[in-house]
Amino acid sequence: MSRGKRYEGEPKLNIKKVFAVIIAIAVIVMFVIGINKLFSRESTTEEKTVALGYFPVYTGGKWGVIDTKGNTIISPTYDEYIVVPDSTKPIFICTYDVDYSKGTYSTKAINEKNEELFTGYDLVEAIENYDESNNLWYATDILKVSKDGKWGIIDTKGNEIVGCEYDEITALKGIDNSLLTLKNGKYGIVDYVGSVIIDNEYAQITPLSDTYENGYIVQNDNKKYGVITYSKSVVVEPKYDEIKREYANGKYYIVKEGQNWEIIDTDGNKYLAGKYDDIISVNGENAVIVDNKKYGVVSIADGKNIIDTNYDSISYATNNNYIVSKDKKYGIIDSNGNTIVELKYADIIYIPTAGFYEASTENNTSDLLDAELNVKLSNVIISELNEEKGYIKVRENDAYNYYNFRFDKKDSKEVLSGNTIFLSRNEEGKYGFIDRNGNVVVDYIYDDATEQNDYGYASVKKDGLWGSVDSRGKVAIAPSYKLDNNVLIEFIGKWHLGEDLNLYYFTDK
Numbered sequence: 001m002s003r004g005k006r007y008e009g010e011p012k013l014n015i016k017k018v019f020a021v022i023i024a025i026a027v028i029v030m031f032v033i034g035i036n037k038l039f040s041r042e043s044t045t046e047e048k049t050v051a052l053g054y055f056p057v058y059t060g061g062k063w064g065v066i067d068t069k070g071n072t073i074i075s076p077t078y079d080e081y082i083v084v085p086d087s088t089k090p091i092f093i094c095t096y097d098v099d100y101s102k103g104t105y106s107t108k109a110i111n112e113k114n115e116e117l118f119t120g121y122d123l124v125e126a127i128e129n130y131d132e133s134n135n136l137w138y139a140t141d142i143l144k145v146s147k148d149g150k151w152g153i154i155d156t157k158g159n160e161i162v163g164c165e166y167d168e169i170t171a172l173k174g175i176d177n178s179l180l181t182l183k184n185g186k187y188g189i190v191d192y193v194g195s196v197i198i199d200n201e202y203a204q205i206t207p208l209s210d211t212y213e214n215g216y217i218v219q220n221d222n223k224k225y226g227v228i229t230y231s232k233s234v235v236v237e238p239k240y241d242e243i244k245r246e247y248a249n250g251k252y253y254i255v256k257e258g259q260n261w262e263i264i265d266t267d268g269n270k271y272l273a274g275k276y277d278d279i280i281s282v283n284g285e286n287a288v289i290v291d292n293k294k295y296g297v298v299s300i301a302d303g304k305n306i307i308d309t310n311y312d313s314i315s316y317a318t319n320n321n322y323i324v325s326k327d328k329k330y331g332i333i334d335s336n337g338n339t340i341v342e343l344k345y346a347d348i349i350y351i352p353t354a355g356f357y358e359a360s361t362e363n364n365t366s367d368l369l370d371a372e373l374n375v376k377l378s379n380v381i382i383s384e385l386n387e388e389k390g391y392i393k394v395r396e397n398d399a400y401n402y403y404n405f406r407f408d409k410k411d412s413k414e415v416l417s418g419n420t421i422f423l424s425r426n427e428e429g430k431y432g433f434i435d436r437n438g439n440v441v442v443d444y445i446y447d448d449a450t451e452q453n454d455y456g457y458a459s460v461k462k463d464g465l466w467g468s469v470d471s472r473g474k475v476a477i478a479p480s481y482k483l484d485n486n487v488l489i490e491f492i493g494k495w496h497l498g499e500d501l502n503l504y505y506f507t508d509k
Contacts, residue, residue, distance in 0.1 A: 055506050
């Protein structure tokens with residue numbers, strides 16, 4: 001065969017006509033492609049890259065596990081909440097055979113294939129902890145296990161870190177890398193790699209501050225308190241009636257002997273002994289004190305007044321500035337007692353990780369002040385503070401805007417660089433989404449909406465009901481949930497976050 005061959009004697013091709021036909025076809029193809037793009041805008045939007053993760057899910061009165069794509073990993077068949085200690089790891093702690101009258105239960109750890117893990121133990125449990133606001137979190141790299149009534153610690157690969165020798169193991173509340181152990185009625189501390197920090201010799205152990213590096217307050221059998229550092233040094237002998245949870249660079253400690261508060265240093269020297277009704281905190285060489293129910297600031301060395309005792313509260317902020325209150329109004333003064341910020345706010349807090357002040361007003365908005373106490377934003381509501389990415393999202397004048405911690409205004413595409421679609425609001429107050437080039441990929445038809453979350457989904461609200469769109473702007477589930485009681489609206493596909501943020505889970509209820 002010689003398919004396509006032109007034989008001698010056949011008429012020659014008209015080159016001009018051939019070119020004309022080719023051009024006409026090309027125009028038609030381009031027109032079709034343009035129309036297709038116009039009606040399929042979401043297909044041109046990239047899909048967001050999402051790390052695989054796992055979350056508890058509740059449906060039909062049962063608990064299971066889904067992944068970040070909304071796929072069911074463990075079928076919802078369990079009566080009790082399934083704990084996922086680390087959302088990046090397929091390790092799920094399941095509780096079953098619960099007898100509430102006897103206080104007995106069984107547990108097991110399973111993986112994404114529903115295979116049982118760590119089978120050499122009677123019980124396997126996540127180590128739960130709580131911050132100062134009572135928000136629940138879990139240790140991510142270790143688990144506690146029980147055998148023959150005794151508890152130990154393993155890592156998530158099953159390696160034994162602490163043998164099953166303790167009567168009880170719990171996290172020291174609010175503190176990382178510190179496990180409270182109980183043996184023969186006495187408490188001790190081990191860290192996450194199994195090192196014994198404090199032997200089991202004490203009636204009680206509490207943290208000295210909000211980080212384990214600063215040490216621990218211990219109480220002996222005589223109900224006397226002392227301090228032991230993370231490096232295992234006894235820096236304050238257990239002989240005091242009380243010790244404040246206050247860390248002052250490892251130099252000063254606020255202690256109570258009898259009815260008298262005083263400050264001691266690591267050499268045993270005493271300061272301000274019995275001079276004031278209370279000693280609240282230490283900053284540098286000064287201390288916040290209470291006398292006759294009024295707050296002031298004095299020098300630790302000689303007791304000299306730095307700020308007179310005529311305030312209802314005082315707390316140190318930064319740069320020798322203090323947040324003070326009087327008659328339920330808050331402001332800021334310096335160490336000379338000069339008023340830097342007028343006492344007119346309902347509250348003021350300093351956010352050290354971001355380096356700015358939030359001053360709350362009576363109408364539930366806030367003024368944001370930089371470290372030099374300049375008002376940078378007025379009458380805003382902080383919607384999000386992202387310390388990891390260094391931005392704040394605020395609502396101002398019925399719109400959401402982004403700023404870095406220097407209060408430079410940022411476009412959402414700058415701060416949410418991993419997103420594929422971005423929330424947009426039109427002049428009529430309706431919400432839609434645009435792509436990185438500003439093209440509309442979700443029409444302005446929603447009454448409210450949120451930015452795309454870490455899992456690639458954005459929440460959308462219409463006629464009082466919430467649903468979601470995926471990372472290309474395609475509807476994942478049409479608005480169908482009334483979520484008036486939810487503090488946080490977030491979706492993974494058809495699943496939305498549950499009401500109780502302390503019990504982190506997704507549901508379709």
